[in-house]
Amino acid sequence: MILKLFYSALFLLIITNLFAQQPTPGKPRILISSDIGGTDPDDNQSLIHLLMYSEKFRLEGLVSSPSFGEGSKEEILKTIDLYEKDLPQLARHQEGLAAPQFLRSITKQGHKGTAPFKGYSQPTEGSDWIVTCAMKQEQEPLWILVWGGLEDVAQALHDAPGIQDKIRIYWIGGPNKKWSANAYAYIAANFSRLWFIENNSSYYGFFSHSDEPDSVTASSYYDQYIKGNSFMGKDFINYYKGEIKMGDTPSLLYMMDGNPKDPTRESWGGSFEKISYSPRTILEHTTTNKDTVAYCSILEFRFTVPNTKAVKDSVYFWMEVPYGNTVQKWPGYYIGNGVFSLRYIPKKAETLHYTFTSDIKELDGKKGTIVVANLWPGKRGAADYRLGNHWYSDKPDAGLYFGKLQGGKTISKWRNAILTDWAGRWAWLNE
Numbered sequence: 001m002i003l004k005l006f007y008s009a010l011f012l013l014i015i016t017n018l019f020a021q022q023p024t025p026g027k028p029r030i031l032i033s034s035d036i037g038g039t040d041p042d043d044n045q046s047l048i049h050l051l052m053y054s055e056k057f058r059l060e061g062l063v064s065s066p067s068f069g070e071g072s073k074e075e076i077l078k079t080i081d082l083y084e085k086d087l088p089q090l091a092r093h094q095e096g097l098a099a100p101q102f103l104r105s106i107t108k109q110g111h112k113g114t115a116p117f118k119g120y121s122q123p124t125e126g127s128d129w130i131v132t133c134a135m136k137q138e139q140e141p142l143w144i145l146v147w148g149g150l151e152d153v154a155q156a157l158h159d160a161p162g163i164q165d166k167i168r169i170y171w172i173g174g175p176n177k178k179w180s181a182n183a184y185a186y187i188a189a190n191f192s193r194l195w196f197i198e199n200n201s202s203y204y205g206f207f208s209h210s211d212e213p214d215s216v217t218a219s220s221y222y223d224q225y226i227k228g229n230s231f232m233g234k235d236f237i238n239y240y241k242g243e244i245k246m247g248d249t250p251s252l253l254y255m256m257d258g259n260p261k262d263p264t265r266e267s268w269g270g271s272f273e274k275i276s277y278s279p280r281t282i283l284e285h286t287t288t289n290k291d292t293v294a295y296c297s298i299l300e301f302r303f304t305v306p307n308t309k310a311v312k313d314s315v316y317f318w319m320e321v322p323y324g325n326t327v328q329k330w331p332g333y334y335i336g337n338g339v340f341s342l343r344y345i346p347k348k349a350e351t352l353h354y355t356f357t358s359d360i361k362e363l364d365g366k367k368g369t370i371v372v373a374n375l376w377p378g379k380r381g382a383a384d385y386r387l388g389n390h391w392y393s394d395k396p397d398a399g400l401y402f403g404k405l406q407g408g409k410t411i412s413k414w415r416n417a418i419l420t421d422w423a424g425r426w427a428w429l430n431e
Contacts, residue, residue, distance in 0.1 A: 022258035022267070024056075028143050030255060031061035031133055033110065033126070034248070035148025035176070036079075037071030041239035043147050044079065046248045048232045051083040051103075052425050055096035056256055060133045060142065062103065063126035065110035067149025068179045073109045080104055085231040086429055093428045110152040114179055116313055117333035117341060119186020120151075120158040127155035134163035141195070143255060146171040147248035149180035154187050157194075164191045168260075170251040170269070173200040174213075174347050177296055181330075181343040185298060185385070188278045192388035197263050200296040200376055201348075201405050202270040202394045203250040205412035210403025213348055216245045225423040228430030244419065250411055253418060263392040268418055271410040272392040278385040279377045286368030289351065293370060294378025298385075299344045301332070305362045310334035317358035319344055332356070332363075349374035349404065376406060 032050065036043035047062075064073040084100035091097055110126025130152060134142045144153060144167055157164060177184055177200060187194065201213070209215040222242030226233045236242055254260060254269025263272040279297035284304070293299060301319070310316055317332040319342055332342030340363060346352055349372050356366040375396060394407030402408025 024256065025259055025261075026140075027056065027058045028255050028260060029058045029060055029133075029138065029140055030143045030145055030252075031059075031063065031130060033061075033063045033065045033130075033144060033146045033148060033152055034076070035066040035068065035071050036064060037075030038066045038068055038148070040175075040247075042245040042247045043071075044075070044239050045236065045244070045246045046147060046252065047076065047079045048083075048236060049246060049249055049422065050252055051079065051098065052090065052232070052422070053252075053256065054098035054103075055094055059098055059103070060106060061126075061129050062107045063110045063129060063152055064108070065126060065146075065148050065152045066112055067114050067151055067176070067183075071148075072112075073107050076107045077104060079232075079235070080107070082231040082235050089230070089429050089431070090425070094425075111149075111155060113151075114149065114181075114331075115151045115154060115183040115186070117182050117335060117343070118313060119182045119184075120155045123155055123159055124152060127152040127159065130156035130167075131160045131163060134166045135160065141166055141168045143167075143260065144169045145248075145251040145255070146176070147251065148176055150176075150183040150187060151180065154183035157187060157191055161191070164194045168195040168197075170197040170254055171199065172203050172248045172251055173198050173296060174203070178345045178347045181298060181345045184345070185280075185300075185343055188385040188387065192386065193390075194388065195390040196387075196392070197254075197272055198275075198391065198393040199250065199270060199272070199407075200394055202272070202407035202410050203247055204405045205270075205402040205408030205410065206250055206415060206418075207245045207247060208405070210405065210408070210412075213405060216240055216243050218243060221419060221423075225419075225426045228426070230426070230429035233426065233429060253414075266410075268414045269411070270407065271395060272407070273395050274389070275377055275391055275393045276387055277377060277380055278387055278391075279379075279381060280383045280385055281381060282383045286356075286366050287370040289369045289371055291370050292373050293346070294376050295346050295348050295372050295374060296376050297345065297378060299346070299370070300341060300383070301344070302339055302341045303363055303366075304338050305340060305360060306338050308338060308360060308362075310340075312336050316340055316360060317342070317356055317363045320355045320357060321352060332358075346370075346372040348372065374404060374406070
């Protein structure tokens with residue numbers, strides 16, 4: 001009996017150590033670029049999570065970068081106001097939490113909407129702040145955690161190219177990549193030395209069903225741990241009715257668990273491998289269901305219309321793609337020499353049907369279909385972007401798929417440990 005109890009205790013100790021949070025080398029410098037307040041309210045959840053753990057980081061910026069939707073920095077400030085009301089209770093248990101007035105001082109408004117075809121437009125308060133933070137005389141790099149589009153990051157790199165050696169990026173791609181195709185293409189094409197984690201699918205393992213990426217797993221977590229008297233808890237119910245999504249939080253978890261300088265390690269925020277190319281297919285015609293591309297790869301349509309008067313960098317046609325009960329639209333631009341071009345990035349494996357609309361008769365009414373394969377980055381092609389030595393992405397091993405989700409198991413297995421740890425902080429608020 002004693003021996004049996006010994007082995008049971010040993011087993012529990014091993015399991016606990018396997019899933020325990022690993023120590024970090026120090027407090028990383030982080031800046032958040034978020035599309036909070038846009039069409040997906042999970043950023044509100046992620047910001048609450050960040051503020052409740054703010055003592056673990058040297059926070060340097062909270063930038064509103066809504067590439068899609070109506071987000072603004074006011075949404076960040078609203079959450080800081082709630083945090084300020086809960087702070088005295090949190091501070092009873094944890095020293096070093098960020099001061100609300102300091103958080104307000106580093107909250108900036110970034111670019112609203114998507115970048116044009118060239119990948120950048122005009123500096124914003126947010127992009128200027130990225131440059132300011134990156135240029136500080138610090139030994140440690142600035143970690144930019146991108147919870148939306150890359151527009152402000154692309155603008156900062158365009159305005160101050162030298163910062164590529166001073167920053168490290170962890171980007172939640174997937175749908176954000178679809179909306180941020182031009183900014184992403186600009187970065188991939190021009191900044192080969194950049195240190196970049198491109199999480200296109202692993203993050204889904206934190207919140208979704210294994211067979212449907214856009215789903216949110218139902219649970220009793222809100223009622224059991226969050227519901228109570230806290231101001232942030234009362235606000236949390238407004239997002240997904242309190243169900244946990246926080247699709248951007250894996251970027252933060254990555255900074256909380258182990259040494260962030262090694263993306264290949266096991267961590268709460270996923271495990272990644274180096275990739276040397278970003279797939280791009282250049283098309284001078286529409287496609288059929290015989291054409292296949294990898295999800296999250298760039299489709300770049302180019303159509304030549306001779307003797308057409310057009311203004312460079314202006315929008316002249318649209319790609320329309322059915323999405324549920326709606327139709328999503330992407331702009332196509334005139335890029336010069338009679339060529340009109342558009343970039344589109346599919347976010348998941350599916351068969352896409354699209355139509356081009358335009359006042360230019362040669363472009364109007366073109367239709368096509370394309371099959372999107374469930375393996376990133378897929379086959380290499382002549383038009384691919386060549387990446388440098390520090391670009392990482394989702395692991396392609398078949399055993400790490402969480403259902404349909406590439407790399408999903410590198411995060412899904414940590415979910416219970418992550419939420420149990422967070423429950424402890426909600427308990428502080430609900431005393």
